[in-house]
Amino acid sequence: MTEGRRQRRDAAANKERILSAAEDAFRRHGLSVDMRAVASAAGVGIGTLYRHFPTREDLVRAITGSDVAELSLAHLPDGVPAIDGLRAFFTGALALLDANRAMIDLLAGAAPSDGDLERCLAHLRAVGRQAVERSATDRTLAADVTADDIAYQLLGLVRVAQLVPAPGARAHQVDLALRGLAA
Incomplete structure (x- = not known):
């Protein structure tokens, strides 16, 4: 049970890091930012980014x-x-x-x-x-x-x-x- 909670907390932390990195990148450079660069800046893999935001449009709307x-x-x-x-x-x-x-x-x-x-x-x-x-x-x-x-x-x-x-x-x-x- 503790393991499941930690995963959810980690997932929430990953999502927040992705949002923060994407917000910074998109605000400064516009929509041409590469999704791999966002994932790297957030300290997560590209798969983790797409698990939270299945499309670029989903991430852009969130930002x-x-x-x-x-x-x-x-x-x-x-x-x-x-x-x-x-x-x-x-x-x-x-x-x-x-x-x-x-x-x-x-x-x-x-x-x-x-x-x-x-x-x-x-x-x-x-x-x-x-x-x-x-x-x-x-x-x-x-x-x-x-x-x-x-x-x-x-x-x-x-x-x-x-x-x-x-x-x-x-x-x-x-x-x-x-x-x-x-x-």
């Missing part, structure tokens, strides 16, 4: 799940014009993603049918609707801007973040995107 949840809580700040709110929202979202290359790779490379991307788009459209509604009063967005336009602008900026790793250059890209949305 990025809390970041997807945090991104889904982001919203327009209150009390500012729509265009300024979008600047804060876009900049904040990209700053969150800066800390996690895997999230950038995941959002930039996801298929339109991917459930995580669909949930992300739904949230971005909600933020977009809020900005469009706010702009009905402050008139800071072009009259033809839609919630979808705003959602896809941020996804475009995520792709830029994947290609241009310098955060300073991204601020310029945010400015360019906002000029396209501005009245």
Whole structure:
């Protein structure tokens, strides 16, 4: 009986080491990290890694799940014009993603049918609707801007973040995107 408990405790410890090593590797290097490198960094064999996470996607979801949840809580700040709110929202979202290359790779490379991307788009459209509604009063967005336009602008900026790793250059890209949305 003691032997069985030790195995479960060891298995739990292995899983935690795998998650820690994967989180560090994916955050710094994105989704291109080799699974053998994750296993090695965790001090386990590749078979142990795959016992806990049968596919790369399972491990990626375990690592990025809390970041997807945090991104889904982001919203327009209150009390500012729509265009300024979008600047804060876009900049904040990209700053969150800066800390996690895997999230950038995941959002930039996801298929339109991917459930995580669909949930992300739904949230971005909600933020977009809020900005469009706010702009009905402050008139800071072009009259033809839609919630979808705003959602896809941020996804475009995520792709830029994947290609241009310098955060300073991204601020310029945010400015360019906002000029396209501005009245």
